[in-house]
Amino acid sequence: MNTELKDTVPRSSTIVHRLAVLTVVLTWPLIWVGGLVTTYDAGMAVPDWPNTYGYNLFLYPYKTWLLGPFDLFIEHGHRLLGALVGFTAIGLVISAAMTEERRWVKILSAIILLLVIIQGGLGGIRVMLSDRVFAMIHGSTAPIVFAIATAGAVVTSRWWKQLSVANHVAVAPDNQAPHNHENANSGMAIPSAGTITVISVLLIVCFTQLVLGAKIRHLQPTDSPSWFLYTVWAHVITAFLIWLLTAVVWRQLRGSSDFSVSRPGIILVALTAVQILLGIVSWVVNYGWPSFLQWFPGASGHLIESKNYVDALLVTAHVAIGPLILAVSTVALLRILRVRYLSRHSFQ
Amino acid sequence: MFRSLCCIVLLSLVAAFSGCDTKIEQFDPNQVYSMTLARSRAIPMDAALQDASEATDSLFGTPNDPRWPTEFLDESLADLVDSARLVQAAGPVLSLQDGTQQGLYREHCAVCHGLSGSGNGPASMVQNPYPRDFRHGLFKWKSTARSERPTRDDLIERIRHGIAGTAMPAYPLISNDELDAIVDYVIYLSIRGEVERDLLSAAVDEMGYEEEVPEDELRLKVPASVGEDSLTEGNEVTLEILNEVAQEWADAEQYVVEVPSPTVAKPTESELTESIERGRKLFHGQIANCVGCHDEDGLGQTITLDYDDWSKEYSSRIGLTPSDSVDMKPFLDAGAMMPRQIKPRTLKDGIFHGGGDAETLYRRIVQGIAGTPMPGIEVVAIESHQGLTVDQVWNLIRYVQSFASDENQETANESR
Numbered sequence: 001m002n003t004e005l006k007d008t009v010p011r012s013s014t015i016v017h018r019l020a021v022l023t024v025v026l027t028w029p030l031i032w033v034g035g036l037v038t039t040y041d042a043g044m045a046v047p048d049w050p051n052t053y054g055y056n057l058f059l060y061p062y063k064t065w066l067l068g069p070f071d072l073f074i075e076h077g078h079r080l081l082g083a084l085v086g087f088t089a090i091g092l093v094i095s096a097a098m099t100e101e102r103r104w105v106k107i108l109s110a111i112i113l114l115l116v117i118i119q120g121g122l123g124g125i126r127v128m129l130s131d132r133v134f135a136m137i138h139g140s141t142a143p144i145v146f147a148i149a150t151a152g153a154v155v156t157s158r159w160w161k162q163l164s165v166a167n168h169v170a171v172a173p174d175n176q177a178p179h180n181h182e183n184a185n186s187g188m189a190i191p192s193a194g195t196i197t198v199i200s201v202l203l204i205v206c207f208t209q210l211v212l213g214a215k216i217r218h219l220q221p222t223d224s225p226s227w228f229l230y231t232v233w234a235h236v237i238t239a240f241l242i243w244l245l246t247a248v249v250w251r252q253l254r255g256s257s258d259f260s261v262s263r264p265g266i267i268l269v270a271l272t273a274v275q276i277l278l279g280i281v282s283w284v285v286n287y288g289w290p291s292f293l294q295w296f297p298g299a300s301g302h303l304i305e306s307k308n309y310v311d312a313l314l315v316t317a318h319v320a321i322g323p324l325i326l327a328v329s330t331v332a333l334l335r336i337l338r339v340r341y342l343s344r345h346s347f348q
Numbered sequence: 349m350f351r352s353l354c355c356i357v358l359l360s361l362v363a364a365f366s367g368c369d370t371k372i373e374q375f376d377p378n379q380v381y382s383m384t385l386a387r388s389r390a391i392p393m394d395a396a397l398q399d400a401s402e403a404t405d406s407l408f409g410t411p412n413d414p415r416w417p418t419e420f421l422d423e424s425l426a427d428l429v430d431s432a433r434l435v436q437a438a439g440p441v442l443s444l445q446d447g448t449q450q451g452l453y454r455e456h457c458a459v460c461h462g463l464s465g466s467g468n469g470p471a472s473m474v475q476n477p478y479p480r481d482f483r484h485g486l487f488k489w490k491s492t493a494r495s496e497r498p499t500r501d502d503l504i505e506r507i508r509h510g511i512a513g514t515a516m517p518a519y520p521l522i523s524n525d526e527l528d529a530i531v532d533y534v535i536y537l538s539i540r541g542e543v544e545r546d547l548l549s550a551a552v553d554e555m556g557y558e559e560e561v562p563e564d565e566l567r568l569k570v571p572a573s574v575g576e577d578s579l580t581e582g583n584e585v586t587l588e589i590l591n592e593v594a595q596e597w598a599d600a601e602q603y604v605v606e607v608p609s610p611t612v613a614k615p616t617e618s619e620l621t622e623s624i625e626r627g628r629k630l631f632h633g634q635i636a637n638c639v640g641c642h643d644e645d646g647l648g649q650t651i652t653l654d655y656d657d658w659s660k661e662y663s664s665r666i667g668l669t670p671s672d673s674v675d676m677k678p679f680l681d682a683g684a685m686m687p688r689q690i691k692p693r694t695l696k697d698g699i700f701h702g703g704g705d706a707e708t709l710y711r712r713i714v715q716g717i718a719g720t721p722m723p724g725i726e727v728v729a730i731e732s733h734q735g736l737t738v739d740q741v742w743n744l745i746r747y748v749q750s751f752a753s754d755e756n757q758e759t760a761n762e763s764r
Contacts, residue, residue: 069447
């Protein structure tokens, strides 16, 4: 008995995938610039929204933008880049509507556009209410938009479709089930349900960590010192928990012969290591060397320089790597789900 | 149409999310000092705190709308703080199209020093030493005598160049105008805090505040207008305190400690070596006795059990144990910081918090460091056990400065 795959070979033009990738590629710098806006306290450099000092966003004199104050440069630049991401997302929805066969991918593209609009709206509220809580929410939801956009790029990718085609062709005529937990066609190990659980936990913990980070970055002058202290400790402990989880994920995925499945594991471990290092750097450039690291050469004479450009970039890199970890975890999860889904349905 | 659509989306999102910024309507009353007085005088302070806070708010306005009480100040004190600069430094962070920054204090200072300059901003607990509490009018790094206020230049120096080895950053990029605005705001917060503290003390020590407020004549209040003919005694005391505190700041320049030149202002290499050696002996000797705290050769390993004056006020000076968390809990709940033992500086690494130039070190040795156990030493005309001569102080300076050059030398050797 040979039943056809429920998931038939998806057909869509490459434009959908290209636009999905472009959305991801543009969203990451957008997060960087947004991080710089917070680092430089430039959130209120333009007091109106969606206009910029009364001008339509796109008609604001470019010379004033480029040659004006740095705060204005990054805030207006953040808005322009945001608008570009919005246009790309619109293009994605249109191209998906016209060429994509999978209904759920069309819905996903619409969700991406909706999230981009909401994200822009949150930025607008932050400005119109001059409210740092909304700045924090805006900063916390950006990684979700980035992760969902990444999901869009994954499900429209050639790998996703090739794997589908391969399985479709590889449906065993004698209805033999695969052995040893391996995909019959490719011989790749099928990640276990435990792996999915671990990555799902990783995603949740990663997002929690990003919210904690956003809270640390958007301190209110009235926040309690002890509350801040607990938040910082939670952030530090969660960082090492994430590193542990990524190590588990790497261990579970490394057996896969498909690099697309195994590679995210090692990338996650490496990114988290870099992120922890950047976290320490961010702390040092903001608050100096902690007491327990005073033995470090130069620590006792370290002078913090407010809004030093290199320091600001390092801090912002810490802000940007977090969403990247979330996005890579999303990639890993989706690919595993895909492999498991196909392995289950290929031999029904 | 587009704008309306945006507004609808925005309003929906506002409705969807709760928890906007905490409203900042007024400065927090100084509950820690109020509790300190309550314990030391054994008098309930609620009524005094209420009136002192109201009088202070009435004089100085709010964090979003600060005011400099020019009308109640002597003419000579009216320009001590510039009202326009206060406005620029206060309120939420905002930058204008021409690059003018507003809300400078919240942008640069409030996270550590707190909204009212109480030194307990949200990031204060993760710092060692704690950020300065401006409300005592007590500053460590200054050119003036130990008990005096710092000059504007002292504050500018600290903000512009920061304090190496602490969480106090340097601000090399802010403009001079912005720096002036921040300095004005720090002076404003300091005077505001001192006035509030003095009003609290006066309330219980002079005006008869107890569980209830005293009669109207004695209540600490700001008069409704300047030209009011019949000021109550409470009005007079309030304005007197205001003017006294402001006067101390205005007089700061008069108390700058002069730094006399040594007999040999430009020593040769051998003279310098001899001077350093004499300084080394003084450092380890009984008159200066720097070694008692800073340890042999400035290694700073001596164990001391002392605290700074800010912490002592609400702990050891009112009979509480600074290290006892149960004793301290009510004060911590009221916004105080858990007292930390103050450690003598390790001088050997050549890092000096208040600056390592000779003039600064001279003042440090002669005046000590305000608010800390670091004592000053008397300058005497001829060598005696009473103090140090100017030349002896200079010997000490050269010895202490030699640590920095030793450190540089070691660094240079390592890099070779």
